[in-house]
Amino acid sequence: MxxxxxxxxxxxxxxxxxxxxxxxxxxxxxxxxxxxxxxxxxxxxxxxxxxxxxxxxxxxxxxxxxxxxxxxxxxxxxxxxxxxxxxxxxxxxxxxxxxxxxxxxxxxxxxxxxxxxxxxxxxxxxxxxxxxxxxxxAAAAARMVTAARGRALIEMGSRRAHEEAAVAAARAAYLAGFRFTSNLAAGQRYGIPTAGTAAHAFTLLHDDERAAFASQVATLGKDTTLLVDTYDIAQGIRNAIAVAGPELRAVRIDSGDLAVIAQQSRELLDSLGATETKIVVSGDLDEYAIAALAAEPVDMYGAGTAVVTGSGxxxxxxxxxxxxxxxxxxxxxxxxxxxxxxxxxxxxxxxxxxxxxxxxxxxxxxxxxxxxxxxxxxxxxxxxxxxxxxxxxxxxxxxxxxxxxxxxxxxxxxxxxxxxxxxxxxxx
Structure with missing residues (x-):
């Protein structure tokens, strides 16, 4: 390989x-x-x-x-x-x-x-x-899995590693208990489940946020994850539910004070009737950041740089x-x-x-x-x-x-x- x-x-x-x-x-x-x-x-x-x-x-x-x-x-x-x-x-x-x-x-x-x-x-x-x-x-990933306390993790560090090291890192993270990888080569070679939807660039491509969400939902259905922090997170969540309805699978937040934002986002989603919509967080997460979110309403973590570099x-x-x-x-x-x-x-x-x-x-x-x-x-x-x-x-x-x-x-x-x-x- x-x-x-x-x-x-x-x-x-x-x-x-x-x-x-x-x-x-x-x-x-x-x-x-x-x-x-x-x-x-x-x-x-x-x-x-x-x-x-x-x-x-x-x-x-x-x-x-x-x-x-x-x-x-x-x-x-x-x-x-x-x-x-x-x-x-x-x-x-x-x-x-x-x-x-x-x-x-x-x-x-x-x-x-x-x-x-x-x-x-x-x-x-x-x-x-x-x-x-x-x-x-694998050691870094195992510590993250422990810190996540049963919540799912996705490995998404390919852009922070050598192209072949990225595939090996995805394999090692999956061995350690991560549930998904964003790396398609790892999915093909090792049978690891892959996941991913859209980046901020896709939202910026469209004339407004709702148009981007509508395009994604039209292509992937409501069983998708909408990235809601390109502009304003609260308005992004409102736009996501307005487009997809309360059946939307998940929203992803990639910036900010994740502990506070996760609580506010859960409250907002519930108020909009999206009580089953999950919250995915990412953005320079390591085992310590994941552990700090243990009491927050987070359903899945995305880890990139920290996992592929052994978290220090x-x-x-x-x-x-x-x-x-x-x-x-x-x-x-x-x-x-x-x-x-x-x-x-x-x-x-x-x-x-x-x-x-x-x-x-x-x-x-x-x-x-x-x-x-x-x-x-x-x-x-x-x-x-x-x-x-x-x-x-x-x-x-x-x-x-x-x-x-x-x-x-x-x-x-x-x-x-x-x-x-x-x-x-x-x-x-």
Whole structure:
């Protein structure tokens, strides 16, 4: 689905490392890389794994065609030995990871890539590009869904993002619980319900507001949403009901003090007999603005810029680190960037009631399983062959259940500790 084939969606140094490893004979050493976050973005109590389905599909298609290899050779990125290796590249290793829609915390090994050094290291940039973006959007969107308290949300941020990032963001927001997107490509690719009616430009096109509303209703019927804040909101609502009648589905307000305006609009709609007409609000909404409207008569929220940019945290802070070579744990000891060596597995502990209490990360093959533990990793690729993936709807439901399982304090928007503590048992 990308503008470019996935093989060149990478960094220069990934291929120079391959070239050097081929030269010195270390390229075929069996290695394990892990994707994890050292810390959550400021103010966040959980992360959301998103983008895994997209990533596995891209890894399946990760190939270097002759024109790409010629470019790499001509520009001196690779030598002849590396060029021949790239021409035959196929990922033949294993990929395990947390389910898409799973929550993660600092240190959670959300993706484990095993294989030769060379075949694993060339995937680093692609893996982080996809997971950092989609997980950031999904985490922000999940917080908005919580703040909305069951009211519907529509993702409408395409005009605030790169064209392909917009499609990925729509998918991540839907995974997190948004009900609609305005992005038609996301609707076609992923089956996400799309929604939208008209912008202010359509009202300004016509000689007056009533003419614009009449045109929209004549085309779309009364089961539509009329944008009423181009001129005067109160008069816009009167015009909308005068044209469509009290059967109008909804009005949308995109500016002003939304808390006050929502109350006034509800009162006006009711006085006009439009007691079933819904109120949709939009305009630079984030999770905090949505939470502030919890007591107001709002029926649906439209979120754009905040959701597609991760609401202030545009990356999930994920890293891709080598943790094992030929079965031997390896450790990076850099100050503030240390790693914990060895291939690991993780379980989430729960009370009998289903509330999560702890995440435990242990060396591979040594899971200290207890009653009500849930193993977090699943197989995505086995010996180079992709395993069946859950549907987007299944991942969406998985996240919903995960959010139900964490202690209620973990859903707060205020600064605090991660929703679930993490215990890491190092390799001996």
């Amino acid at each position: 990308s503008t470019f084939r996935p093989a060149l969606l990478t960094d220069h140094y990934e291929l120079t490392m391959v070239g050097a490893a081929l030269q010195d004979g270390t390229a075929d050493r069996r290695c394990v890389f892990e994707v994890f976050s050292r810390r959550l973005p400021a103010g966040r109590r959980y992360g959301v794994v998103a983008g895994t389905g997209r990533l596995i599909e891209m890894i399946r298609d990760f190939r270097f065609d002759p024109s790409e290899i010629d470019f790499l050779r001509r520009t001196g990125v690779v030598d002849e030995r590396a060029a021949r290796w790239l021409a035959d590249y196929r990922f033949t290793g294993d990929i395990d990871g947390y389910a898409e829609g799973e929550l993660f915390f600092p240190g959670s090994p959300i993706l484990t890539v095993s294989g030769t050094f060379a075949e694993c290291v060339v995937l680093e940039t692609l893996v982080l590009s996809v997971l950092n973006h989609d997980s950031a959007v 945290a545009p990356t999930a802070g994920l890293v891709y680190k080598l943790v094992e070579v030929e079965g031997r744990p390896v450790v990076k000891r850099s100050e503030h960037k240390a790693t914990i060596g060895g291939h690991k597995v993780a379980v989430r502990r729960h009370k009998p009631t289903g509330t999560a209490t702890e995440e435990v990360i242990v060396p591979q093959g040594v899971p200290d399983r207890q009653p009500n533990d849930r193993l977090l990793q699943h197989s995505y690729v086995v010996a180079g062959e992709p395993a069946p993936l859950p549907t987007l709807e299944e991942s969406r439901e998985h996240l919903r259940q995960c959010l139900i399982s964490i202690p209620w304090e973990g859903l707060k928007l205020s600064v605090g500790d991660p929703a679930v503590p993490v215990t890491v048992v190092p390799a001996s």
